[in-house]
Amino acid sequence: MAVDAKLKRTTKRPEDRRRDLMDAALRVLHEKGANVATVSDITEEAGVAKGTFYLYFDSKEHLLAALRERFVEDALAHGTNLAARVGEEDWWGLVDASIRTFVDFHFDRIEETKLLVGEGLTPETRQLLDDCDRKMTGILAAGIEAGVQAGVFHVEDPEMAAVLLHHAVEGALEVIIVFGRDIGRDRLYAAAREVSHKTLA
Numbered sequence: 001m002a003v004d005a006k007l008k009r010t011t012k013r014p015e016d017r018r019r020d021l022m023d024a025a026l027r028v029l030h031e032k033g034a035n036v037a038t039v040s041d042i043t044e045e046a047g048v049a050k051g052t053f054y055l056y057f058d059s060k061e062h063l064l065a066a067l068r069e070r071f072v073e074d075a076l077a078h079g080t081n082l083a084a085r086v087g088e089e090d091w092w093g094l095v096d097a098s099i100r101t102f103v104d105f106h107f108d109r110i111e112e113t114k115l116l117v118g119e120g121l122t123p124e125t126r127q128l129l130d131d132c133d134r135k136m137t138g139i140l141a142a143g144i145e146a147g148v149q150a151g152v153f154h155v156e157d158p159e160m161a162a163v164l165l166h167h168a169v170e171g172a173l174e175v176i177i178v179f180g181r182d183i184g185r186d187r188l189y190a191a192a193r194e195v196s197h198k199t200l201a
Contacts, residue, residue: 018056021046022070025063026111034064034115064115068125071112072132078105079139086143091152094143095200099169099192106173107185113177137162144200153200165196 024046028037043050057063106113141162147153155161169192175181
């Protein structure tokens with residue numbers, strides 16, 4: 001049976017093994033923090049030899065960068081999926097769905113959110129965040145502009161409305177997740193929904 005188990009481990013697809021290491025890293029980061037966690041901690045959590053780690057990542061910092069990139073890619077995918085629904089659904093229902101999706105995404109991935117904004121930002125991470133922010137606010141601004149053209153939303157500057165709404169919710173999430181403010185996701189969702197409706201109307 002030990003031989004069979006070893007064969008199963010060695011025949012795992014590279015993308016699955018890489019994902020396993022990244023997921024194990026998140027669990028270790030939750031327990032120890034990015035500054036304390038080591039490659040050995042991560043490989044032990046993943047149940048692989050230390051040498052396996054270096055088949056996929058050059059260093060712990062490389063893995064952390066990969067986690068940040070995955071987080072940003074997934075966030076942008078959510079935004080793109082919501083943008084595809086513009087004009088196809090009830091406008092206010094889509095506003096509510098967008099807020100709920102954004103809030104849930106961060107609450108469901110708390111460790112990645114902490115890693116992205118709470119562990120000290122390198123120049124590369126700052127650039128990654130800036131690129132993500134520009135794309136996310138661009139998606140939101142396009143949706144608001146479409147709502148204005150449809151006569152549903154009433155704002156003078158859709159781009160600035162997008163920046164303000166996006167950063168209002170994002171800032172609240174940072175206070176809650178990174179700094180530990182005791183505010184539940186439903187309370188945040190309700191407040192964000194109220195502010196968004198009043199701003200756009």
